Amino acid sequence: MDRTDARLREMFAVAPPSRLAERVRAALREPAPTLEGLADRFHFEATELGVSRLAYGRGRDVAAGRGRRHVEQARAELVEYLAGRRTFFTVPVDLAGVAEFQDRVLAEARRIPFGEVASYAALARRVGHPKAARAVGNALGANPVPVLVPCHRVIRGDGTWGHYAFGPALKTRLLALERATPVLVGSTSTRIVCRRGCTHEQRIGEDRRVVFASVTDAADVGYRPCEVCRPRDDAA
C-alpha cells in the first residue's frame, strides 16, 4: 500500500451514527407490510385483443375465449409486480373504446419508466397540449386499466399525489413499492443483465444477483444486456 492508499484509507473512515445497530434490530422486529396480499382484490375484463378493464375491490373477471388467457397472464404478472419481482407488463391491453385524446395521454403515461414519476403538466406538454393539465388528469382518472397503464406515476407539479382511481393510499404504496424494487439485475454466472421480471432474470439465484444503475454501467464491468428483455438506458 503506497502513501496515497494510506491517506485515502484515513480519509474514507467515517463514524457511524450512535445506536445504529439498535435501530436496525428494532426495524427487523417490525417488517414493512407487503402488497402481495392485494392481488386477489384486482379483477380483469379482457377481449380477444387484451385486457380492457382492471378493477379493484369487489367483482369478478369477465372474459371469453382468448380473453381468458390474457386475464390469466395479467393476474400472474400483477402478482409478480406486487411482490416486487416485476418491473414491466407484457400482457396486451385493449384500449379500443378510448377516445383519441385519452388514448394519447395513456400512451404517454405508459412511457414513464418504472419507479419514475412525471407531473400532469409534463404529460400535457408531451401530448402537445401544454395548457391541458386538467384534461390530462381527467383522461388518466378514466384510465380503464390502472397499474398496467401506470397512471399512478403521474403526480401534481407540487409533489402531491392528485387523484387516483384506487385511492391515494394505494398510489402511495405502489410508488413506494417501485422505489424499493431494483430495475436492472445481472447474473454473476452468465454476466448478463436483465430487466426485473424477464424470464431469465427470474431464474437468477439469490446468491448470484447484482443490481446495476444503467446498462452502460453494467457493460463497463463486463455485463451484456439480455437479448430477450432488451434493457436500454433510456427506458431502464
Added chain:
Amino acid sequence: MDERTFARLVEEYAGRLYAVAFRMLGHRADAEDAVQRALLKCFAARDAYSPRWAVSTWLYRVLTNVCIDELRRRRVRGDVDSLDAAPAKASHVRAVATRPTPVGTGVDLTRALNTVPREARMLLALHYVDGLGYGELARIRGISINTVKSQLRRGKAILKKALEAGGHDGSD
C-alpha cells in the same frame, strides 16, 4: 442462520456497512436508510445464505445492490426535475443535486467522490473503508479481478484529480 446469530451480525457489521454506504451515497440519512434496507433484505433471505460465502461478502453484495439502485434513482430524479417546469417537492422526488453539501470535515472527499462513476466509486468505498482485497471485491460485484483493478485505477485517478482541483492533495 437463527435470529440471535443475525442480531450479532448486525452488531458487528452495521457500522462498517454504514461507512461504505456513506462513501457511496454521500449523505448520512440515505446511508442509514440503505443499511437498514440491506440488513432487512439479508434478514428476510437469511435461509438462502450459503456458508461457502464469507458473511461479509454476502452483506456487502446486498448493501451495494441497494446503494447502486439508490444512485440509479437519483439519476432519474434529476431527469424528472429537469423536465418539469415546477419541480416536485415531495421527498421521494427531490433533486439530490440541489442538496446542500454537508459542512465540516470530509466535504472535499464527498464532492470529489461525486465525480467518480458509480461502479468505480463503489469499489473505492469498499476498498478504502474496509480494506477489502481484489478477490473479495470481484466476488461482491460478480466481476473479474482484472475489471476490479482497472476500475479502481480509473476511480482513483479521477478522485485524485478532483481532490487536487478542490485544493486537497490526496497524496500528502
